[in-house]
Amino acid sequence: MTDVIGPVLAEIPRYLTAIAEWGACVVYVVIARRRFHLGTTAALCIVALAALLAVQLWAGTLSIGWWIPGMLVAAATMFAFVYLALDTSARGAGFVAARTFVLAELAASGFWQIDRYYGGRVDPVVQTLAALLVYGAIFAGVAFAEHRQFNRQARLDVGGAQLIGAVAIAVATFGISNLSFVSADTPFSGRFGTEILYIRTLVDLCGYIALHVQLRVHHEAVARRDAEAMAQLLRSQHDQYEITRRTIDEVNRKHHDMKHHLDAIRSEQDASTRSRMLDDLEDSIRRYGAVVRTGNHVLDAIVTAKLARAGERDIEVSVVADGRLLSFMRPMELTSLVGNALDNAIEGASRLPPGQLRTIRLAVFSQDDFTMVRVENTFDGVLLRDGDRIVTRQRGQGHGYGLRNIETAALAYGGALSVTTDDRWFSLCVLFPATPALAPA
Numbered sequence: 001m002t003d004v005i006g007p008v009l010a011e012i013p014r015y016l017t018a019i020a021e022w023g024a025c026v027v028y029v030v031i032a033r034r035r036f037h038l039g040t041t042a043a044l045c046i047v048a049l050a051a052l053l054a055v056q057l058w059a060g061t062l063s064i065g066w067w068i069p070g071m072l073v074a075a076a077t078m079f080a081f082v083y084l085a086l087d088t089s090a091r092g093a094g095f096v097a098a099r100t101f102v103l104a105e106l107a108a109s110g111f112w113q114i115d116r117y118y119g120g121r122v123d124p125v126v127q128t129l130a131a132l133l134v135y136g137a138i139f140a141g142v143a144f145a146e147h148r149q150f151n152r153q154a155r156l157d158v159g160g161a162q163l164i165g166a167v168a169i170a171v172a173t174f175g176i177s178n179l180s181f182v183s184a185d186t187p188f189s190g191r192f193g194t195e196i197l198y199i200r201t202l203v204d205l206c207g208y209i210a211l212h213v214q215l216r217v218h219h220e221a222v223a224r225r226d227a228e229a230m231a232q233l234l235r236s237q238h239d240q241y242e243i244t245r246r247t248i249d250e251v252n253r254k255h256h257d258m259k260h261h262l263d264a265i266r267s268e269q270d271a272s273t274r275s276r277m278l279d280d281l282e283d284s285i286r287r288y289g290a291v292v293r294t295g296n297h298v299l300d301a302i303v304t305a306k307l308a309r310a311g312e313r314d315i316e317v318s319v320v321a322d323g324r325l326l327s328f329m330r331p332m333e334l335t336s337l338v339g340n341a342l343d344n345a346i347e348g349a350s351r352l353p354p355g356q357l358r359t360i361r362l363a364v365f366s367q368d369d370f371t372m373v374r375v376e377n378t379f380d381g382v383l384l385r386d387g388d389r390i391v392t393r394q395r396g397q398g399h400g401y402g403l404r405n406i407e408t409a410a411l412a413y414g415g416a417l418s419v420t421t422d423d424r425w426f427s428l429c430v431l432f433p434a435t436p437a438l439a440p441a
Helices: 002-008 014-031 038-059 064-085 090-117 124-149 160-177 193-267 271-285 297-312 331-350 402-411
Strands: 316-321 359-367 370-378 384-386 389-391 416-421 425-433
Touching (some): 014 064, 064 090, 160 193, 193 271, 297 316, 297 359, 331 402, 402 416
Parallel strands (some): 316 359
Antiparallel strands (some): 370 425, 416 425
């Protein structure tokens, strides 16, 4: 059996292992968000290839007892490459490095199984070209499967539990796939050359599938959590609209009753009694603020509520709005769009120091064949971005969904969202076609 196993289990050339490790890292450098521009990233890739080749050639000079330390040095080099190349934290780099390590094992094992099947009866140049061909096919397939799971616009970061899970899968995959090379005397070891290589490739494939599924499950959980948070915000804003609408109805009733109170005051001859009646009347209406009338009772309720909040923060608000232009929108979407836009404007204007101009301007008007909703506010000129997205500076659960809610509400009716800024003004515009698409019920 030794004569059969010996040539089959011949060690894969170290330089091909290094190329597999480098290519696996490059897959994620291509599909994830990079730290540097293209030129710097390309130079870093060249340095990383040289480093991995040096590590593998050095490891090849070690005795079998130093095989594990040599693999750890290679894994550390892959981690350093990923950490420097990607815009990520140390945890994110560790998470990606676990994936690259298993992917490199899969690519190298898959090629070597094919090579050993044909008995290695090719010269080194042809062998290298065949390795590059197999690696390219595997890495291209992985890049296609993984690119939707990595956002080029967002910084990569993961939680501790996610990192631990990925590392555990990588360690288990590596241990089980190489168990047959350590000892044939276990229930999970292979005893024949071709069988050992097949087990190794199959285990590496299963390990990578497990890593892929782990990330997909995580993304689905995050998406569900985001959807629930956004739905909760929408329900909260709609409830706020209902409360404000009832308040407006109460104001209207109070206005009706006030005419009778004024008639009573006019008919009162005693000056002190008349003064007391005026004081009572003033007290009864003090808690009612200004009511906006735009021709759309939903918009009236939203803006009236936000005016009160802005007033508490010494923010001047001007409203020039024809609410009838937004009559095509359902209350939920209108509340989400205008409510979030004004909330963001109030947050931005509030960050200006006392004494500086705190102003918000809301306008709803028709322009050519479009309906424009524009909300402008003064702010301190500081914006936080995650890729191309502007994110809130507030912290805590539920924050950070404002612009996404606005965009979702706009897209539901065929609208488009745009944001422009300078060092003083933040401007948000939503443009709807003259005949907007109807949102699904």
